[in-house]
Amino acid sequence: MFKADLIDRAASFRSVDEDPTRNLSACPTLVLNADYTPLSYYPLSIWPWQTAIKAIFLDRVDVVASYEREIHSPSLDMKLPSVIALKQYVRTSEFPAFTRFNLFLRDRFTCQYCGSPSHLTFDHVVPRRLGGKTTWENIITACAPCNMKKGGRTPKQAGMKLMLEPIRPTSWQLQQHGKSFPPNYLHETWRDWLYWDIELEA
Numbered sequence: 579m580f581k582a583d584l585i586d587r588a589a590s591f592r593s594v595d596e597d598p599t600r601n602l603s604a605c606p607t608l609v610l611n612a613d614y615t616p617l618s619y620y621p622l623s624i625w626p627w628q629t630a631i632k633a634i635f636l637d638r639v640d641v642v643a644s645y646e647r648e649i650h651s652p653s654l655d656m657k658l659p660s661v662i663a664l665k666q667y668v669r670t671s672e673f674p675a676f677t678r679f680n681l682f683l684r685d686r687f688t689c690q691y692c693g694s695p696s697h698l699t700f701d702h703v704v705p706r707r708l709g710g711k712t713t714w715e716n717i718i719t720a721c722a723p724c725n726m727k728k729g730g731r732t733p734k735q736a737g738m739k740l741m742l743e744p745i746r747p748t749s750w751q752l753q754q755h756g757k758s759f760p761p762n763y764l765h766e767t768w769r770d771w772l773y774w775d776i777e778l779e780a
Contacts, residue, residue, distance in 0.1 A: 620756025
């Protein structure tokens with residue numbers, strides 16, 4: 579069967595209202611790498627159910643767990659996948675992109691001067707007017723009040739102490755930080771795959 583036929587077949591599925599409290603938009607699929615770890619923790623690696631169904635028919639993933647909610651086409655009934663694993667391992671780059679979001683994630687979404695999680699922006703530790711560059715090692719997350727207080731000075735000149743020195747994080751470090759932020763949606767079938775390495779209580 580050609581890929582286009584498979585995709586058309588996947589698109590022909592419609593839902594069976596076995597669980598009227600859960601609509602299809604509330605049935606995303608958690609995507610695991612081939613080693614059964616999430617592709618990403620934050621933002622969490624999830625696909626809409628349509629994409630997951632297409633990947634199943636294209637034989638690119640294995641179904642690990644399913645919802646009780648079913649969908650069906652004229653020739654086949656199946657449960658919506660809640661957890662899938664890629665058949666081919668996707669290798670992530672060692673270092674993440676230098677973006678505003680990743681910077682906030684490195685700093686755990688808190689001001690690096692006072693610890694506030696509100697009104698976040700970013701600050702050059704060494705101001706640009708003093709030769710400071712826009713790099714991982716010279717940019718930190720700061721709340722707007724602290725940013726204004728510091729102004730065009732260095733932290734030492736402003737009498738402000740950094741909570742942590744800024745570093746260029748690895749992708750692994752950001753993933754570890756991402757585990758601290760629970761996803762907006764968490765189905766019970768996801769828990770074994772998201773929190774497998776958390777120490778169990780005695």
